[in-house]
Amino acid sequence: MAITHQISDGPAHAVAHLYLTEGQTVRAEQGALVAMSPNVELHADTSEGVVQLLQEAGKKTRRTQFSNLYTPRNGGGKVILAPMLPGSIEVLNLEHRTFHVSSAAFLACSPELELDIEIANASTFFSANDLFLFGISGTGMLMLGAYGGCHNLTLQAGESLALDTGHVLAFEAHTRYKLEKAAKSALVSMMTQETLVAVFEGPGSVLIQTRNPIQLAAGLSPLLEQARKVNA
Numbered sequence: 291m292a293i294t295h296q297i298s299d300g301p302a303h304a305v306a307h308l309y310l311t312e313g314q315t316v317r318a319e320q321g322a323l324v325a326m327s328p329n330v331e332l333h334a335d336t337s338e339g340v341v342q343l344l345q346e347a348g349k350k351t352r353r354t355q356f357s358n359l360y361t362p363r364n365g366g367g368k369v370i371l372a373p374m375l376p377g378s379i380e381v382l383n384l385e386h387r388t389f390h391v392s393s394a395a396f397l398a399c400s401p402e403l404e405l406d407i408e409i410a411n412a413s414t415f416f417s418a419n420d421l422f423l424f425g426i427s428g429t430g431m432l433m434l435g436a437y438g439g440c441h442n443l444t445l446q447a448g449e450s451l452a453l454d455t456g457h458v459l460a461f462e463a464h465t466r467y468k469l470e471k472a473a474k475s476a477l478v479s480m481m482t483q484e485t486l487v488a489v490f491e492g493p494g495s496v497l498i499q500t501r502n503p504i505q506l507a508a509g510l511s512p513l514l515e516q517a518r519k520v521n522a
Contacts, residue, residue, distance in 0.1 A: 291385075293400060294430050301378035301439055306371045306398065308360075311339025313471040315363065318371050318398040319435075326360060327367035333359045337363050337405075356393075359401065373397050375503055380440040380459070381433050388427035388463035391434070392416070394503060395459040400430030415488065416504065425463060434459050438501030445492025452487040456502035465494025 293316055294309040308316055317356050321410050333358040340436055351451030360369045373379065377450070379397060380387070388406070391436055413487060434440070436459055445451060445465065452470070461467070469489045 291411050295381065295433075303376050304373070304379040304435075306379055306433055308369045308398070309366065310360070310362050310369065310370065311366045312362055314366075315359055315401045316369060317357050317359055317403075318369070319374075319396050319399050320356060320358055322371040322373065322397055322435075323358070324370040326369045326418045327362060328363070328505070330362045330367040330369060331366050332478075333361075335359050341385055341403060352403065357396075371398055371433075373437075375435065375437040375501075375506075377436040377438045377499065377501065378440045379433055379435055380442070380497060381431065382460075382478040384426070384432055385429050386486040389424055389432065389461055391425050391426050391432075391460040392458060393422050393424065394436045395436065396426075396498070397435040397496075399426060399432045399455050403428045403430045403432060415458075421504075427463070434497065436493075436497075436499035437503045437506070438499050441498050441500070443496045443498060445494055445496065448492045449492040450489055451496070452479050452489045453496065453498060455486055455488050455504065456504035457498045457500070458488060459499050461490065461496040462494040465496060468493045 291311065291314060293314065296307045296309075297304055298307060310316060310330070323332075374394070377410045384403065404427050406427055415421075440459065443451065453502075455469075467488045469486060469488055471486065
């Protein structure tokens with residue numbers, strides 16, 4: 291049974307309201323919970339795919355848990371979720387499709403969808419720690435949280451587009467891509483602050499976010515360091 295849902299407070303500060311029937315389960319990003327009905331049971335997601343995903347991603351990230359499971363008992367229940375960063379929420383209804391997803395973009399999905407660890411080692415895709423790619427496949431609902439707005443770009447056969455990897459939320463598994471330097475020389479890369487891009491080639495869909503969380507982290511880093519020195 292499909293998960294009934296509603297998105298409110300968007301697009302800048304979107305929140306997902308999920309209405310679950312008794313015994314229906316949703317898998318959600320750890321830390322995304324805003325509120326839930328008292329009869330909803332919360333469990334750590336220890337399914338084989340998630341455990342293997344974390345084991346592979348552990349080479350790049352410090353995370354020890356990836357997702358939680360929410361299931362109402364003795365009647366239906368409600369779960370409210372919010373992404374880590376302010377922005378919109380994109381809902382995809384997969385029908386025997388596979389998407390490669392940024393770990394920072396995942397918000398929630400139907401438990402029937404499978405998490406694929408085959409590309410979890412694609413650590414060079416993002417120029418940041420704690421970010422990695424993984425696959426989600428099958429039939430069911432997939433919710434992604436975007437930093438800023440979300441755009442679904444449909445590339446036609448033979449059409450190419452170079453994207454800053456920090457703006458990439460997800461893309462269809464059959465969409466071909468290659469990683470390249472944004473500039474031809476290291477000096478130009480240093481001067482322009484543009485380093486790595488992913489050149490995608492259609493056919494296929496690529497979902498992008500209008501803001502870059504990697505740049506946000508880079509901008510906040512010196513401020514946090516200064517605060518630590520002041521409070522030391």
